[in-house]
Amino acid sequence: MGKPNVQLSLQTISLIGGFMVWVLISSLMPIMNEDIHLTAGQLSLITAIPVILGSLLRVPLGFYTNRYGARSMFIISFIILLFPVFYLSIANSFADLFIGGLFLGVAGATFSIGVTSLPKYYPKEKHGLVNGIYAIGNAGTAVTTFGAPIIAGAIGWVNTIRLFLILLLVLAALNFILGDRQEKKVRVSMVKQWQAVYRNQTLWFLSLFYFITFGAFVAFTVYLPSFLVDHFSLNPTDAGIRTAGFIVLATIIRPIGGWLADKFNPYIILMVVFLGTSVSGVLLSFSPTIGIYTIGTLSVAVFVGLGNGTVFKLVPLYFSKQSGIVNGIVAAMGGLGGFFPPIVLTTVFNMTGHYAIGFMALSEFSLVSFVIVIYMYYRDRLNIESKIIEGTAEGIMVTDRNRIIQNVNPAFTRVTGYAKEEVVGEKPSILQSGKQGPSFYKNMWQTIEEKGYWEGEIWNKRKNGEVYPEWLSISPIKNSAGEIECYVGMFSDITETKQSK
Numbered sequence: 001m002g003k004p005n006v007q008l009s010l011q012t013i014s015l016i017g018g019f020m021v022w023v024l025i026s027s028l029m030p031i032m033n034e035d036i037h038l039t040a041g042q043l044s045l046i047t048a049i050p051v052i053l054g055s056l057l058r059v060p061l062g063f064y065t066n067r068y069g070a071r072s073m074f075i076i077s078f079i080i081l082l083f084p085v086f087y088l089s090i091a092n093s094f095a096d097l098f099i100g101g102l103f104l105g106v107a108g109a110t111f112s113i114g115v116t117s118l119p120k121y122y123p124k125e126k127h128g129l130v131n132g133i134y135a136i137g138n139a140g141t142a143v144t145t146f147g148a149p150i151i152a153g154a155i156g157w158v159n160t161i162r163l164f165l166i167l168l169l170v171l172a173a174l175n176f177i178l179g180d181r182q183e184k185k186v187r188v189s190m191v192k193q194w195q196a197v198y199r200n201q202t203l204w205f206l207s208l209f210y211f212i213t214f215g216a217f218v219a220f221t222v223y224l225p226s227f228l229v230d231h232f233s234l235n236p237t238d239a240g241i242r243t244a245g246f247i248v249l250a251t252i253i254r255p256i257g258g259w260l261a262d263k264f265n266p267y268i269i270l271m272v273v274f275l276g277t278s279v280s281g282v283l284l285s286f287s288p289t290i291g292i293y294t295i296g297t298l299s300v301a302v303f304v305g306l307g308n309g310t311v312f313k314l315v316p317l318y319f320s321k322q323s324g325i326v327n328g329i330v331a332a333m334g335g336l337g338g339f340f341p342p343i344v345l346t347t348v349f350n351m352t353g354h355y356a357i358g359f360m361a362l363s364e365f366s367l368v369s370f371v372i373v374i375y376m377y378y379r380d381r382l383n384i385e386s387k388i389i390e391g392t393a394e395g396i397m398v399t400d401r402n403r404i405i406q407n408v409n410p411a412f413t414r415v416t417g418y419a420k421e422e423v424v425g426e427k428p429s430i431l432q433s434g435k436q437g438p439s440f441y442k443n444m445w446q447t448i449e450e451k452g453y454w455e456g457e458i459w460n461k462r463k464n465g466e467v468y469p470e471w472l473s474i475s476p477i478k479n480s481a482g483e484i485e486c487y488v489g490m491f492s493d494i495t496e497t498k499q500s501k
Contacts, residue, residue: 004121007070008133010178011114014074015137017171018110021081021164022050023141024088025101026222027148028157030229030236035092035157040230040350042094047222048339049101054108055335062112062328063193066186070117071179077110078172082165089161108218108335111137116327119316120184125262128313132258135308138251141221146244149225149236193325202318203326205372206311207333209270212277212365213307215337216300217250222338224297232290246297250305257309266310267377273307274370281363285356300362308334395470397489403427406486415470415493417463428489433467435459448474448487457494469494 025032026047038046065073084103091097114134122130152160197203224246228239260269280303283296311330319326341358348358395412399405405423413419416431423430436459447454455473462468472491476484 006178007121007180007183008118008130010174011070011074011118012134012137014078014171014175015110015114015134016140016143017167018077018081018107019137019140020107020144020167021085021140022054022104022107023144023221024085024104024148024161024164025050025097026225027145027240028152028160029226030239031149031152031157032091032097036094036097038094038097043226044223046094046097046101047226049098050104050108051218051222051335051339053102053105055105055332055339057106057109058112058331058335059325059328061109062116062331063325065113065116069180069183069185070113071175071181071183073113074110074175074179075172077106077113078168078175080106081168085161085164085168089158111135111335112328112331115312115315115331117183124317127316128258128261128266128309129255130258131312132255132309135254135258135312136251138217138254139248142244142247142251145221145225145240145247149240153237197319197326197329200318202376203329205376206314206318207330208372209274209307209369210311210330210334211337212362212369213273213304213311213337214331214334215339215341216277216304216362217247217308218335218338219341220246220297220300223341232293234290242294246301249298250301250308253302253305254309257306258313259309260306261310261313265377266313267373267380269306269310270373271370271377273303273310274366274373276303277307278363278366278370281359281361281366284359285363393492395491395493397423397428397491399428399487399489401484401486403487415462415491416460422463431460433459433461435467444474448476452476458491460491469498 029043029047033043061073061077081104084100084106087096088100088104091100114137115131118130118134119127148160151163221243224243225236225239228234228242229236234242257269257273277300280296280299283299284293286292312327315326315330341362344358344361392409393411395415396409397405397412398407405426405428408418408420408423412423416423418430444454444456453473453475455471457469458472459467459469470491471494472489474487474489477486477488479485
């Protein structure tokens, strides 16, 4: 395969260009609306429509990147985009903007190409940082949001859009020349990959997280220019600059989120992300001035930027064999997360005369995600503890407080010959050999009660009737109130040790 850093740079530049094209309509809409008059409802739909195809196409683009490589997919995407970009430059009606905007979504779908391709070039411990650096391509939305209105003021919005045709041709040429022809390809049926992941709740949890974090990023990116003009009476250039500031901050923070996820527990970072986003949503709901609204918006940028970087650290961690389709699904859900908020905000404003309920929805969804992250954090810890027990060389037996067997590990089966299903629900006496009398066991349990543990040599009997010596330790496990919840016994066969003596 090609040089990793060359491909990282090339694909990041390609994403910057793709995202520059993706937000063409939302960036120029305040100016275009002077020539193509739209209602408030039409305006919110047109600014959100590129998100639809940009979201849905992320699934097949991620899958086919695994099959054909990033070079081919970027070239094809940029060539296709030439047509809707030119069509938008001659648009003169709502229908023209709708059709051109819909196919403009191909530009947003290019995100799936890099997040599927780039992890092939780097070890797992760098995936968070690498995907975060690639996602700096989000800055392309800031370039267009800030620059397009200024250029349009000088040469008109029609000529401004046509400048992007040159950009697309240059990017296609760069990928043709520098793209990696030897990228590792994975030829697996999309149906088989889907069947392997669709029942996995982790996939849908990660999709929800990205629906909120990246969805908020996209929603603010496409809606802020018009919102700031209409709600705070800013001029289009000022609104573009403020929106660009939001985009730049969220984009800069994203690789930091990926780096933090490489260094620390990603779930802890996501807890901070969703708690912070929830508080920010409340602040936006009650922001009567542009100053307070700015603080709320920038805080959203910080937290969703961290979240975006963290989520794509977790995707290859859990789905390394199905990364193409899973990257596509998660990325698609993030894109769709940016489609609905502008429409919801406009609908809420038309019904109530203010935006508070819409911003509160962001807060509430974030709070729900915060609870889910806590659940995933403790589930992950329990899975690790379970794997430790399953993998240890010593036999382990867990009983409840009434000394009824609840669980055993594979080493227990290897030593005793009893399968887990044969002993769960039974008492440990199923292993007694008869070589120790009742007084032995009475003293043993008395010692556990007084000292909190017992260890020593004991003779037990295997399933086949063979009597063998083992070294056994038993400890009670207590809850926070000091009550015994269960007993854990750990033992090892010492037959060979005794024979050697």
